[in-house]
Amino acid sequence: xxxxxxxxxxxxxxxxxxxxxxxxxxxxxxxxxxxxxxxxxxxxxxxxxxxxxxxxxxxxxxxxxxxxxxxxxxxxxxxxxxxxxxxxxxxxxxxxxxxxxxxxxxxxxxxxxxxxxxxxxxxxxxxxxxxxxxxxxxxxxxxxxxxxxxxxxxxxxxxxxxxxxxxxxxxxxxxxxxxxxxxxxxxxxxxxxxxxxxxxxxxxxxxxxxxxxxxxxxxxxxxxxxxxxxxxxxxxxxxxxxxxxxxxxxxxxxxxxxxxxxxxxxxxxxxxxxxxxxxxxxxxxxxxxxxxxxxxxxxxxxxxxxxxxxxxxxxxxxxxxxxxxxxxxxxxxxxxxxxxxxxxxxxxxxxxxxxxxxxxxxxxxxxxxxxxxxxxxxxxxxxxxxxxxxxxxxxxxxxxxxxxxxxxxxxx
Numbered sequence: 310x311x312x313x314x315x316x317x318x319x320x321x322x323x324x325x326x327x328x329x330x331x332x333x334x335x336x337x338x339x340x341x342x343x344x345x346x347x348x349x350x351x352x353x354x355x356x357x358x359x360x361x362x363x364x365x366x367x368x369x370x371x372x373x374x375x376x377x378x379x380x381x382x383x384x385x386x387x388x389x390x391x392x393x394x395x396x397x398x399x400x401x402x403x404x405x406x407x408x409x410x411x412x413x414x415x416x417x418x419x420x421x422x423x424x425x426x427x428x429x430x431x432x433x434x435x436x437x438x439x440x441x442x443x444x445x446x447x448x449x450x451x452x453x454x455x456x457x458x459x460x461x462x463x464x465x466x467x468x469x470x471x472x473x474x475x476x477x478x479x480x481x482x483x484x485x486x487x488x489x490x491x492x493x494x495x496x497x498x499x500x501x502x503x504x505x506x507x508x509x510x511x512x513x514x515x516x517x518x519x520x521x522x523x524x525x526x527x528x529x530x531x532x533x534x535x536x537x538x539x540x541x542x543x544x545x546x547x548x549x550x551x552x553x554x555x556x557x558x559x560x561x562x563x564x565x566x567x568x569x570x571x572x573x574x575x576x577x578x579x580x581x582x583x584x585x586x587x588x589x590x591x592x593x594x595x596x597x598x599x600x601x602x603x604x605x606x607x608x609x610x611x612x613x614x615x616x617x618x619x620x621x622x623x624x625x626x627x628x629x630x631x632x633x634x635x636x637x638x639x640x641x642x643x644x645x646x647x648x649x650x651x652x653x654x655x656x657x658x659x660x661x662x663x664x665x666x667x668x669x670x671x672x673x674x675x676x677x678x679x680x681x682x683x684x685x686x687x688x689x690x691x692x693x694x695x696x697x698x699x700x701x702x703x704x705x706x707x708x709x710x711x712x713x714x715x716x717x718x719x720x721x
Contacts, residue, residue: 328441332415353378424493432467437497454669484535514708539594549584550607569616621651674703
């Protein structure tokens with residue numbers, strides 16, 4: 310196997326196993342060694358890159374990485390004289406079992422650790438995205454529409470504060486404390502999925518492993534007795550609906566396929582059915598959350614037999630509720646597109662024009678794409694082409710940029 314093949318295999322394995330590997334190390338060594346766990350996980354990946362090319366890929370690559378990372382952690386701890394009692398022969402698999410009244414899934418435990426309420430809200434989200442899924446400061450900054458340097462500072466501050474917490478304060482919440490901690494965990498899983506489903510940089514249209522892992526975690530929470538709140542059910546519904554379109558939203562050449570052009574027979578109907586199941590369970594909520602409204606919108610896309618039969622009036626009604634609830638320019642952008650397809654294109658353009666002076670949206674490609682779409686509906690092809698060009702200049706993943714360049718040429 311060539312070095313490039315090994316690198317690609319490791320890249321896939323890293324995305325799938327990173328959270329589990331770090332979770333196991335933190336569970337074994339303690340939260341105060343979170344940064345060490347991150348470091349040795351990365352060192353294990355580098356060791357695999359240099360070893361597997363000559364010795365071949367082991368039968369169980371994940372176990373190999375776990376063993377190497379664990380041994381490196383023990384060596385580092387001994388060298389730094391931090392813990393002389395750790396037994397060199399103890400395997401990472403012998404980590405203590407979680408107490409029955411606490412979260413069992415190791416990645417969920419790690420998410421709850423990183424989203425500890427002792428940290429500030431944005432710091433919790435940034436740290437969890439970095440540790441569990443390996444997103445870079447730049448990728449997280451893109452998600453938050455924030456400067457990369459500010460996010461890097463937040464990550465450093467949050468990591469150090471978390472590691473200094475006393476043991477009891479850093480323990481995963483018990484079933485009696487879960488309600489207070491659950492909203493932060495749901496939000497980070499939502500963002501984790503968003504960054505996997507539609508990355509704003511890199512060579513891939515979709516980071517499928519990240520998106521599917523976020524869906525798994527959401528369903529784990531929705532299916533577990535003490536975490537299956539209406540919000541958890543709604544988030545699981547939303548992610549199931551989104552996952553159902555994964556195979557249809559990417560062409561054979563890896564370029565995006567717009568919703569109106571997707572082959573609906575390629576949608577995963579089992580994922581749609583699961584989404585409907587969770588959405589029905591989520592209706593027990595006293596008041597709808599953002600996840601409820603977004604899942605409702607996604608369900609209308611999923612249940613329509615064709616693009617032409619989408620109920621845009623119903624979607625717009627849900628978006629208007631979401632606008633009032635979320636107070637987010639990103640929601641306003643999406644709502645404007647729904648408003649245009651519901652026959653209110655001029656009102657949609659006024660809404661987008663009102664956002665034009667928002668500094669955070671200057672280099673936000675979806676904003677320019679929304680304006681291009683609305684202008685196209687209004688027959689203003691020259692202005693639409695200018696907006697496509699602005700979207701290209703704002704940056705995105707390589708497949709999206711290629712797709713935009715093709716659309717820009719088409720509208721020339």
